[in-house]
Amino acid sequence: MLTQLVIAQIVNGIVVGSMYALFASGLTLIWGTMKMLNFAHGEFFMLAGYLVYFCYAVLSIDPALATVIAVVVVFLLGVVVERTVIHHLLSRPVWQFTTIIATLGTSIILQNLALHLWGPEFQNVPYFVEGMLNLFGIRIAYQRLLILGVSCASIMALWFILKHTRLGLALRATAQDADAAQLYGVNILSIYTLTFGLSAALAALAAAMLAPITAVNPYMGLSPLLKGFVVVILGGLGSFGGAIVGGVLLGVVESLGVLFSSTEWSDVIAFTFLVLVIWIRPWGLFGVEERS
């Protein structure tokens, strides 16, 4: 019985962790290319949650279509935010500091806008698919399997884009050396805009999948943002593979932690682990040591 419980929790951890991975890969993508932290990442997640809620739970649009709508709208919103708030900061010498403040400001604006428009109530979104899979006595909701499938597919798609398309090549070139990439004809300013939109879209996809499990409210972005930060630091900022391994690792550790200690302490454990990792390996578990 205990083994079954542990296995079920591990499976759950992998499912939730795959969403952390999706969310965090957006953060790490932005860091890798633009060398900035996006404090508004959680608000893109939140807005996508509301879009799915309105499209699917209120207007009864097909969940797949609702997800696509949420992802596309949030992608466009990301592009708009990058163009209006971030873009001109990137041409200044100390943008790492100013972009943190600008995205934090954006996050406060979006969060309060949502609070004002839709109120602080939790809105429930029904499961996209009903039913449970019963495998050797371990019961897993189909919704969770769907989450796992979608995140695997999108991570592979992202990997394919990064490794095998011209866009991915331009993106990686910009991440490696923006000056050199520009000399070779890459329009790095457009790459920044696209990266930001793509990253927002990843947060949106994670939100669409998680909305039925976590319920939608204006503050739902804070927790994944903090966890996303833990994941990208653990995995090494800018490392795509690190974000995925880090995400799944955090998901499993958290799910197993619930079995052994009360849930209130899980955040404390996660963040203490983060501070310890930073102390010992400042560049993360999979990151490359940066020149100092």
Add this chain to the structure above:
Amino acid sequence: MVLRTEAWRRHGVIVAILGLLCFVPLLVHNPYLLHLFILSMLYAMLAGSWNLINGYAGIFTFGHQAFFGLGAYASALLAMHAGLSPWITLWFAGCVAALAGLAIGLPVLRIRSVAHVAIVTLAFAVIVQAVVANLPDFTRGTLGLAGIPSFTAFALPGIGIVSFGAGDQVAYYYVALVFLALSMAFMIWLVSGRTGLALKAIRDAEEAADSLGVDPTRYKLIAFVASSFVAGVAGAYYAHYLHILTPDSAIGVSIMVTILVMTLVGGIGTTIGPLVGAFVVTFGLEAMRGLGDYRLMVYGLLLVLFVTFAPNGLAQLRRARPQRHRGEAQGPKPPPKK
């Protein structure tokens, strides 16, 4: 506290502001207005201490609320359980915060990346908040700590007994003013002396400073510990002034956001910036009461607008100066916009 005459002249405006603040209780009798003045002074102290690490040492931290909250809870719990006078526990609170500053400063100073420092300091504050919230037997958890004792009364020659009861807001006002003046004097003394020079040298060119025998780690640690100490004392004052603490109100991220807005509005890296910013933002937000729920959104707008159009804050309007804050840039710099 020895201040050079040159330093006095440079900080004349600050002295003038503090001097004017002495007369406020003679003119303002509305308790709510006095409360706003007290809050402004408290935040000026807090934002000033954050500015010491960020504006002068050039390390962008995002967890200053941890030191404020640690100071607040340490002083409140000591006064409640050990029966000590808040006048004594206040300094303990400063020391607890300073120790925490030392503990988190050591790992943080090994990191050069702006992003890592911001996340680790934020993580530290989240840990402190979660621990305080998860120890209900000790801190009453999220319910909040209530019944924190007031400052004890004392006799002042020429004035008589100064007490801190429910109607004695003027007494609280002057205590806040004295603390603000002390902390400003301490920080001006620190930044206009050898430490300040060393910090600025490190901020602007760390390798060069290092090669000239200025130990970056030592001076950054001094800034970290001094800053945490001031934040801890400010937190202790907050606890004994409001008599109630919750993990959200005393250690929440919103405190950090407020500090950030105030420092940015006033001018980062200047001694006067946080002082001006604290008053402008506190009273400005109050003036916008009519906006209701939209007021918080103003914080966000202020952050975006100031960072875009006036990154050096209101201090910039006084005289044009080159951008002072230096993040330790890593990786490729985007080229100037065409």
